Structure formats: structure tokens, C-alpha cells
Amino acid sequence: MPTTPDSGPGGPSRRRASGGRRRPGPRRRLSLELIVDTAIELVEARGLSALSMRSLAERLGTAPGTLYTYVANRSALEALILDAVVARDGLPHELPGTWLEKLETWARKDWVTFREKPWVMELRRANPDFGPASVIWLDSALRVFDGTELPAQVKLDMIDALDAYVLGAATVDVQSNGRAPGPSPELSGKLDEAQLKVPTLFQALSTGATPFSASGFEFGLHCLLAGFRAIAEETRDAPPQAP
Template sequence: MPNHRTGGGDPAHTLRLLWRQPDESRRRGPRPGRSLDDIVTAAIALADAEGLDAVTMRALAQAVGVAPMTLYTYVPGKAELLDLMLDAIYAGMPRPDHSGRSWRTRVAALAQANRDLFTAHPWAAEVATGRPPLGPGLLAKYEHELRAFDDTGLDDVARDAALTYVLDFVRAAARAAAEAQAARRDSAWTDEEWWAANGPLLAQVLDEQRYPTAVRVGAAAGAAQNAAYHPDQAYEFGLARLLDGLAALIDTERTGPTADVTDG
């Protein structure tokens, strides 16, 4: 389970920050030397470079060149900061016009856009968003992505569920890819070297009579992927099956359910 979650701060204060609404209680006093956007941009850069755990208020204050206590005049704490960070990267996502293309092309494009987001900002896949940051970036993203399901015949509830289904798949694929990359980074061996070192021992303990399917399929998959797990191939296979599943639902919505008629 992710250790980081959105929606952890005071809702009213967080929404004011997300929408850059002025705080009437802070109108007096000296003009701040930094903007809230500066703070958020620095926090994103820190998370991109070192991960979310590295984004402490002290480290962020050092990155932007202010005293730690000064930072709290911009944002109350990390809970609100996390919402601001996510909303900012959502706002920066490209939103090309895919009108005129098939729904499968549109949905595949939105999936790839989110995959690109997680590649650029791996920490974002670690954040649980059950209480999403309701800022302009998220709402623009949601509005754009819902349109991928135009002309599918899905009602509003099914359209929202279909989008969630796609985004959950992409998030899971991104986390699996990040874990595989971390294993390669933290290990002294490449995948090929690891299998070469463990292959002889594995050959001794694997009983082809006891595990015939596992041995056969594992060998075939490993040879095809040159590894036990290949993130790109897993993503492409999963996305194709996901689109096939949505196609069955969309066909039903367009044509209506068909009865299974048998002779009595």
C-alpha cells in the first residue's frame, strides 16, 4: 500500500492553495520573496531526483533558499504540498485533440499519456489518490480524459468507471516497471547476469516431472522476453486485453444485450 496519500491536509486551506485564492488573513506584511509556484516546482524537482521521502520541509527550504519556518508561510505542511505537486504535474500534461479517431485510439493515447507522466515523475505512482487533489490541473485532466469515451454509448457512471479502470491499470504497470528498474539499479547484476548465475542451481532443483507447465511456460516466456519480466511487453499485452474488455462492454451498450436462445 502507498505510504503517501492526497487529501491529508485541511480541505478548505488545500483548495485555496490549489486554486491560488488569496488568504485574507495574510494580506498584511512584507511581500514574499518566492511564489507558491516556485515552492511546488522545487518540490517536484526534489521528488523526481530523490523520491517522495526526500521531500521534507527542511530539504525543500534549503532547495529554494529560505529558512524552514519561512516555508510554512507558503504551505502548511507536506500533506498540502503533495496535493499541489500532483495537481501541478497534471496541469502540465499534454492534451492533444484526438477527435475523429476511434475510441480505442483515444483510450490508448490517454493510457500512454499517464504512463509518460509516471515515467517522468515515478513518485506519482506511489501516491494513493482516493481523495484526489481537486485543483485545476486534475479537473482539466479529468475533463480531457473523459472525452476519450465519447460516442461509445457508455452512460456517465460507466464512463467514469471505464476511465478509472484504465488509470488503475497504468498506475499498476508503472509501479511494476519502477520496481523492476529499482531491482536492476540496486543489484550488482543485470537481469541476464542474474539468470546466468542462478540458472545452473535452478536446473538442479526444478523437477520437470513435477512442474511441467511451469518449466515449459517459464522457459518460453524467458526466451521471448530475455528476462522473467519485461515491463514494456507486460504493458502492451495488458493494454490490448483491457481495450478488448472495454470493447465488449461498449458493443453491448451500443447494440443491447443478446439473449442466449436454445431449442427447448
């Protein structure tokens, strides 16, 4: 189904069957781009929870139902928003350094983005669809490995693994934000009880160690990348079955 660029991909009425002539009906007062941009403004200002079809419509000066002429439903709108912010600042393959260094700074950049804009993370988690920008992003991620002898599947697996780790770590981090970074208040409240019931945890915390530490993300990132490097060296030393 060749959806025309004029009316949105999710819009119920497909105007201009690639012919070009406008079909009867009043002119559209909005556009997909305007809707998505306004939605992003709204989310950026007041968080994802402040985005509703009603609030968005109000900001646009229309009735809520009007939006459904441009977008199939809220889920489709979120997909558009996500695709609009994917790869907003640079693509992975444009980064400097070796392929490992590119992976590293890309992961770190995503980590920063997720922490600064949790709504991007929430959208990514809730929306499985791969929009055009996401496809281009994946292509760019693969280009990071240009000049490497790794099998395509390994490249994809590395991308996925790194992506999963960053997503998971950011999720946990955003969750535990605002909580005490020191010994958890739950435990410090009943110290003697903790010493009895969870002695190992108690002892670990009393050394000054803390779960969800600031160094936590870097630690896991380092480990994962070390594993990547090892795999790459193995592959180089023992090339594919058919030499």
C-alpha cells in the first residue's frame, strides 16, 4: 500500500492517490509535522504524562476528534514522536575512534539522553515499531563495524546487547532516582533487624558500597565492551569455517 506523504500514514483518509489533484473537502488546518512538533513541545515541557489527546488538541486549538483524522490512535502518535527524536543528534557511524570506541560513546550518549529525558526512554520501551528514522539509525549502527571482519549476526547481536543494557540500566537508574544513594532508608531504619535477617547485605552496605551507584553504568559498560573485544579477537584468530 503506497501511502502518500500528504496525509499521515495512519490517517484514515488517504488523499491524493499519487495523482496530485486535491479531492473535495475543506482544507486541512493542521499537518502531521505540526502535530508531532507540538506534542514534543508539550512532552518536553511537562513530561509524557501530560500528553493526552485532549491536551494536545487544546494546544493546537482544535477538538480532540480532529487528531484522529491525522493519526490512527495515540499509539501511532507516540511512534511518530519517537521516530522524530531518534538520532536527533548524530548517527553512530559518524563518531570518531575505533569501532569499540564508537560503540562506547554511542552507548554513553544514549545513557545521558535517557537520564535527561526519561520520556524518550518511556517511548522507546512502549513502542515496538521501527520507523524510518530508526531503520536509518540501525543502518548507521551497522556501519560502525565497517572494516571489521565480524559476521553480520555478531554485529547485530552486539548492537542489540548494548542497546538492551543501556535501556535496562537507564530504566533502573531513573527508577531509583530521588532515593538515597547511601544505605537504603528501609535498612538504616531498622539496623539491628537488618544485621540479623540480611547480614551479607548489611555488611556490604556498611563498607560504604551502594547499589545503583554512579559508577554502576560505567562498570557494566566496561564489562560488556571487554566481552565484545574478546569475541572480536577470537573471530580474527579463528576465521569462519570456510577459509
